[in-house]
Amino acid sequence: MATADWDEVTYIRKKQPKASQLRSQQAINSAQRQGLSVETTKKYDGGHNRQLKGDKNTAKLDRETEELHHDTVGMDVSKLIQYGRNQKKLSQKDLATKINEKTQIVTEYENGKAIPNQQVLAKMERILGE
Known part of the structure; x- marks a missing residue:
């Protein structure tokens, strides 16, 4: 402790830069x-809220x-x-x-013409089967 000087500053760990600073051109x-090595990638469909996705088998078919x-x-x-929709007197929009x-x-x-999606079919069955 005798060698410690009040004017010296010892850094134990350097602060990591923020992510936005790492992405800057500088x-x-x-x-x-x-x-x-520098890797640059763009986001694909980053801002979309996609709920309707095809079945996993569509990729296999492709x-x-x-x-x-x-x-x-x-x-x-x-x-x-x-038939079920007409029995309930519902329009397609309803x-x-x-x-x-x-x-x-x-x-x-x-x-x-639709590719079968089990979730959509289950919803239709629930509404039309009541």
Whole structure:
């Protein structure tokens, strides 16, 4: 303790720079000058709240090179949806509102063009089956 001087400052640990400082052009240039590796990537769909995602099997179908065909809802299912909706005296818009989906999705299911999503089908069954 005799060698300690009041004018000297000892840093035990240097403060880490903030993330925003690391992303600045100045920080990138200094890292390149020092020979450090610099990786830059852009966010993909960063600001979107995507709730409707296809099944995991769609990626598998995309990778196949033989026959690129997505299974769609059968005509029997689409007719049942139309029949159930008409029995409840609901329009496509009313049904879409009750299941928290877009009207276009209900239209696709009733036309037999939609790729089956179990969550959407369960919502429709719950509303139409009551």
